[in-house]
Amino acid sequence: MPEMLASYVAGSWYTAPDAGVVVVDAATAEPVARVSSQGLDTRAVVEHARRVGGPALRRMSFQERAAALKTLAAHLDSKKSEYYELSAATGATRRDSAVDIDGGIATTFVFSSVGKRELPEGNILGDGDAVAMGKEGTFVGRHVYTALPGAALQINAFNFPVWGMLEKLAPAVLAGMPSIVKPATPTAYVTAAVVRDIVASGALPEGAVQLVCGGLGDLLDHFGGQDLIAFTGSASTASMLRGHAAVTTRATRFNAETDSLNCSILGPDAGPGTEEFGLFVKEVAREMTVKAGQKCTAIRRAFVPQPLVDDAISALRERLDRVVVGNPRSESVTMGALVSLHQRDEVRGAVDALRRSAQLVS
Template sequence: MQVLNQQFIDNHWVASRGERRLPVVNPTTEETLAEVTAGHPDDVDAAVAAAHRALPAWQALSGAERAAYLEGFAEALSRRRDALVRLSSTNNGKVLAEAGIDLDDAIACYRYYAGEARRLDARQGQVVPLEMEGVEARCYHDPVGVVGLITPWNFPLVTSAWKLAPALAAGCTAVLKPSEVTPLPERVLAEIALEVKLPAGVLNLLHGDGEGIGAPLASHPGIDKVSFTGSNRVGEAVMRAAAAGTRGVSLELGGKSPILVMEDADPEQAADWVMAGIYFNAGQICSATSRLLVHRDIAEPLYAALAKRIDALALGDPLVDGSDMGPLTSARQRDAVLGYLAIADQEGLTAVRDGRRREMPTPGFFLAPSLYRDVPVTSRLWQEEIFGPVLCGRSVADDEEAITLANASDFGLAATVICRDKARASAIARRLQSGTTWINSEQLVLPQTSWGGFKRSGIGRELGPWGLAAYLEVKHCLIPA
């Protein structure tokens, strides 16, 4: 068993000052893969100091020079693709095909921001058109500074790429805290940093939990901005901690996303898209379309098609061909989802399929998909993010009711519209309060388009040019013409 008691600081692995260790568990076998340090505030101090030392030289590089390092990250991940896919599946529990999609997403992100770094050079010093004569204004974009990046456990290497790639492209230096639940894939980033000869201190990677690393990082006076992806509870704590120093924050938080199926949709095709939207990664995805709003004229055939597909899903070892769904990532998450199924019993919800009624593989933190229909909008399962393979459905009479119910949520991260009439589907989508809306599609996430949401789903956007802007300060210089 590995003992991961070192932190990557200033291009060196150094012993953590933390004495606590945390188990890293294979969710399929329930075996302990490793023990990882819980971290210590002194680790944060050392990493932030290293990032500050590295900042002036890294900031002084051209965007093209920084782009070469980002291309190096993409190429290094590509060379390790097969090994990292298996490692991610082993540590996270997602099936190999899903882990492969994740890694390709990360690679594409580093390549995209290499291009954005080059384009940043051309934007520096652009003349701003003015109405006043005798004055010239030029616009520049400077890095925010030293950034703290905190990532979740459900998408190893993906969410770190969404943060680290634009931060480095902008000229920031970084202290990255990956999840203590899935630390194994993320360690490769330190290995790659050494391989591509990234200057010392530009990337510092700290293992640990919220107490040892997360909270000290969010409140550290040497951090200029914090970017956090995770739960609303922790995100709000991060925001409070950052407020003490008036530091910037980007927050990608929860979701309770709707999927709208209108009466002209093909129920079989719609069922495929509904399944992909909620049961991918065992439902452990912030954009999971967990609220089904189906037109009453198509409800019965759609529920029948969904039930058939749920029954056909093969739960099993994610490393084995033929497995459609692996375990949930941790016992804690499985138990949290089981808690919601118990609430469904208390509320008297109507189950089309109950994940507890199916025989599950053992060992492992497996839980089969659940589907409830005619769920009241007052139900906790309808209102709260479950973060597991649970879908709640309601019938609607028309577009207006569907849109009203879709928007009646504290969250606004994503949505899907399934409607054969593309013009009608687009009109519905434009009225939804969501950062991303898919029309007649599975959940495509591209580096060129933004990611983030309305309301309690967070603050700011990742990906696209907006992701780069999150790590830049805008500066104008005005001089006599």
């Protein structure tokens, strides 16, 4: 039986006592990890963020937070070969993993640079100049930004277990807010490995980041008006979260990045032999194959002028015929497996639905 992923909460690692959910290798179906949060004290998680992580981050200046992010990014960069090995089990090729792992680390470096260049010393950000409000000049006012004294919960999608976390963690650190990371179960073992290295690095103060592997339980019941939720995933799940009493009654801030609807449009003057036609074919094929199409920027519709349809289909077929699908650990493979059997069934269902009103090209 594979190892149970531990959650990092309230300053220690917690392992659930039950059997949990078994996560398997996307290509081989070998068990990789078990995931569960049973028995987790969710109130303690939220309170640790508010009473330990938040105050520690707020004591740091913007420049200190930016420096901490730079230290953290450099540390993760030195460990990324380990993440690549784990990422292969998600069905990701090395190219796919680079988007996630190197992309996430680069994003952390970028937020560090932005903080260093654009944010002031101290931990309060002014918004405009002071405005006189009295005739004698003794009464003035100025808007300022300060860190919320709450917790930032990030609920992430399965397709980018590293980037998805770091792109939320880095701005939260700059803003002086502690993060509670809830990774998607199918790829939680990759996120957990990165969080373990974040904790071990000592780059961030205790409580600045916590990890919950498994379900959230009643964690949102402890959220209020000084907390926020950042969600990436399906529109249906976002709708459910948006309707939670934490948001509707207690005014928890809620931000969602959900189902995207992207397309590629071929112009009527961009026929075969033109640079634009080649670019169109290349990008449609790439968006279908990178991460096996499991990303929000994937092209879901290709609009082609009727006179160019046959040419576009022929060019795409030729390009896609060169794609080798299989175990991403093999150097000859150019597209890995879908992350789980659930996703496979989702794709099959979507294809069946499309075939009722469209012709399948193969």
